[in-house]
Amino acid sequence: MKKLFLFAAALFLTHAAHAQDKSYEKIQSAGEIRCGYSIWNPILYKDLESGQIKGAAYDIMDAIGKKTDLKINFAEETGWGTLTEGLATGRYDMICTTIGALSSRGKVIDFSKPLFYLPIYVVVRKDEKRFDKSLAGINDPSVKLGVLEGEGTATFATGYFPKAKIVAIPQTADYSQLLEDVKTGKSDLTLISGETFDAFNRKNPGILKYAQTGKPIGAFRVAFGLPKGDYQLKQTIDTAIDELQDEGTLGKILDGYDPEARLYLRLATPYEQPK
Known part of the structure; x- marks a missing residue:
């Protein structure tokens, strides 16, 4: 019975890992990231005249898309109460509204590296x-x-x-x-x-x-939401965020929405010396 249980557990983990690989492969095959999002002005909002999605999160994702050679598709708008559920059930590839990296959410999704506090x-x-x-x-x-x-x-x-x-x-x-x-x-x-x-x-x-x-x-730490256990996608997004941070692009994007650095507290670049 114990051997049967261990075999079943190993089979489940293998299947889960395979499914996660398929998720990353799907993004690479399609050449795009399908985003779920909620409105949070000025982080992410719709222009009332054009209907175009705009905001700091949009600009950061656009920059990530250029780094990774992936199209960013803001595919599904949803309410805050169902945002993590939609990612957990596979309706979209990641959450492209920045969200608080909370332990309650961490039970069902993972997070990118923080973008700001x-x-x-x-x-x-x-x-x-x-x-x-x-x-x-x-x-x-x-x-x-x-x-x-x-x-x-x-x-x-x-x-x-x-x-x-x-x-x-x-x-x-x-x-x-x-x-x-x-x-x-x-x-x-x-x-x-x-x-x-x-x-x-x-x-x-x-x-x-x-x-x-x-x-x-x-x-609290603010990040993008990622599928639970999809390590290849997390590594891809985190590496792009690191590049944007190191070259100063992330700071410039946030400066455009918060020039006094009062609303969104910037991350310190690791190579900077204390003043």
Whole structure:
């Protein structure tokens, strides 16, 4: 019985490895990478007039395509709640919206090398004074903390403020809904990225603010999503990212969307000496 089990396990692993090889071979044979993506402005968005996909992630993938001699096909738009599922079930070859490299996602997909780090801020109503000097008071059951279920901010919330009352909205919702909930009082505060707050603040000036003088509470690694165990594809994408980083192209692309390097924290080039 034990030998039969071991044989079955070996057969399964061989089949899985073969399937992964086939995935990479399919890309090489087709000469293109079929991308699944979700909208995240300005990382990835659609031009309202032309319908053309644009953004930092688009530009990075375009540069990767030139490095690898592969066409980049943004084939399927999907919601954030089904993005990793679509990759895991083979509907597309990789996720070409940059996503947080979270352990919850890592159970079903792999990630490329990081492209940048995303700082996360605490946002409250303009008249909120409790957290101006310290965020310690957030860790209290009376404080309502809004998060997007299963996303990076939810991980931060439970890690930093485990005693706060979590007010979760589904993954199908937009991040801007978290700010709307703070505005209307459904939540006392939320954790959000800088560009999401900036976009909300332009439309709703003077209603919300950063807590604790605008210092981020942390940052998480942002990367592309890859099929689980597809090591040949990962090596191909990672090598291209290394080249873009080393030659300065990656930094130039991000500079075009974040010239102050405030929204997307750049990676240090390994050969640079400390200042």
